[in-house]
Amino acid sequence: MAILKVARLGHPVLRQVAQPLDPASIRSPAVQRFIDDMIETMREYDGAGLAANQVHTLKQIAVIEVLANPRYPDATAVPLMVLINPVLTPLTDEMEEGWEGCLSVPDMRGMVPRYTSLRLACLDREGQAVDLITKDFFARVIQHETDHLNGIVYLDRMRNLATLAHIAEWNKHWLGIREQSD
Numbered sequence: 001m002a003i004l005k006v007a008r009l010g011h012p013v014l015r016q017v018a019q020p021l022d023p024a025s026i027r028s029p030a031v032q033r034f035i036d037d038m039i040e041t042m043r044e045y046d047g048a049g050l051a052a053n054q055v056h057t058l059k060q061i062a063v064i065e066v067l068a069n070p071r072y073p074d075a076t077a078v079p080l081m082v083l084i085n086p087v088l089t090p091l092t093d094e095m096e097e098g099w100e101g102c103l104s105v106p107d108m109r110g111m112v113p114r115y116t117s118l119r120l121a122c123l124d125r126e127g128q129a130v131d132l133i134t135k136d137f138f139a140r141v142i143q144h145e146t147d148h149l150n151g152i153v154y155l156d157r158m159r160n161l162a163t164l165a166h167i168a169e170w171n172k173h174w175l176g177i178r179e180q181s182d
Helices: 029-044 136-149 167-173
Strands: 049-051 061-066 078-090 095-102 105-115 117-123 129-135
Touching: 029 049, 029 061, 029 078, 049 136, 061 136, 078 136, 095 136, 105 136, 105 167, 117 136, 129 136
Parallel strands: none
Antiparallel strands: 049 061, 061 078, 078 117, 095 105, 117 129
């Protein structure tokens, strides 16, 4: 396994739409190794998720996991999941603003509105169909990573850039005002 290079804001790969992955290739050694590398990279940088675009690969693959993550100490646990060719369907018009950060926008946080409940349809790392309902923080992380696969970063979703803060200032002035999210 390897730690992959994470693209930072400004790199064109972050603004490109990832292509669907051929389901027949999911179980190939190359794709499985890439998924393992994505997981290792996400964990190395304490991310809640990582999309293939962020590691310079335009394929519809994302990984998510939040288990005792120091960047998200109060977050609800999210088990390790591999999302291939994800499709999201909001189940409500209700949106909630929450704090988000991103490995591709290091050391920054901002308030982002997200749907509070949605249906996720995708394939897992074995190529099996996944169809589940997600809510709250879990739904937020999935929306964030799926946005990456569509060339969107969280800054594009912010309603008010006045909440955009460097992490050191966020810790001093914003932490505790609203719960932290990603």
